[in-house]
Amino acid sequence: MDxxxxxxxxxxxFGINLSAxxxxxxxxxxxxLMSRVGVNTVDEYIALLKKDxxxxxxxxxxxxxxxxEFFRNPEIFDDLKGxxxxxxxxxxxxLKIWSAACSIGAEPYSIAMILDSISPMSxxxxxxxxxxxxxxxxxKKGEYVYSEVKNAKKxxxxxYFKIIGDKYIIDSKIKNMVTFKKHDLILEKYENNFDLIVCRNVVIYFNQDVKNEIYKKFSSSLKKGGLLFVGATESIYNYRDFGFEKASTFIYKKL
Incomplete structure (x- = not known):
């Protein structure tokens, strides 16, 4: 098997489209990964994945x-705050915000902290x-280790954190601002009327056709004037094709 x-x-x-x-x-x-786990063929690897x-x-x-990690590229998060x-x-x-491909929750929780600090009554x-x-x-647990929170300001x-042993536990007020849900960026529909979409350090791994489709759908999901916040290696060179203007280096505004 190839x-x-x-x-x-x-x-x-798994419902994951690797061809993207x-x-x-x-x-x-x-x-x-196959080499690391000591298997030589794809068939052997599938057998391992089925049983382990x-x-x-x-x-x-x-x-x-x-x-x-929290506040990955802190200076870019300062820009977002502004x-x-x-x-x-x-x-x-x-505001209605979507953190797409949120992984362990560091990015949506980072944004929740920023929002709570600048507009606590909202x-x-x-x-x-x-x-x-x-x-x-x-x-959802909201428990982290030092390497994941090291960029957060004092x-x-x-x-927003309570330290218990070597764990950094996030405050319930911040946890309650975020709703987690399983979603596939490539295969599933997107919700609408977002003020801000955050999708960082994920689209870079996709081929250009899939990237373009995702950016088009992000644009449709944003309100007019809404912002798209991308990763530090993910400049969108053809941003005008998706109805964006540049708000700053890694932030795009829907026209």
């Missing part, structure tokens, strides 16, 4: 790129979605 057939098996077994990923990069990742729940989860984590204050909050006190709603239901369970650490 890697194309493996992709078909993964789609059937950049194929050379993806195949290197799969072969690397731990290896299934390792595969899902590896493929769905669950690498994240845009929330100047572009969105003057016109709408209760009732913002944050939808946080990911394809991986196991990682969503971790996100004012946020003091106000």
């Amino acid at each position: 890697l194309i057939q493996f992709e078909q098996w993964v789609l059937k077994e 990923y950049k194929s050379n990069q993806l195949h290197r990742r799969i072969l690397s 729940p731990n290896q299934r989860q390792k595969f899902l984590d590896f493929i769905t790129i669950n690498v994240t 845009k929330l204050q100047s572009e969105l909050l003057p016109y709408n006190k209760n 009732r913002h709603t944050i939808l946080a979605t990911d394809i991986d239901s196991t990682i969503l369970e971790k996100a 004012e946020y650490m003091d106000k």
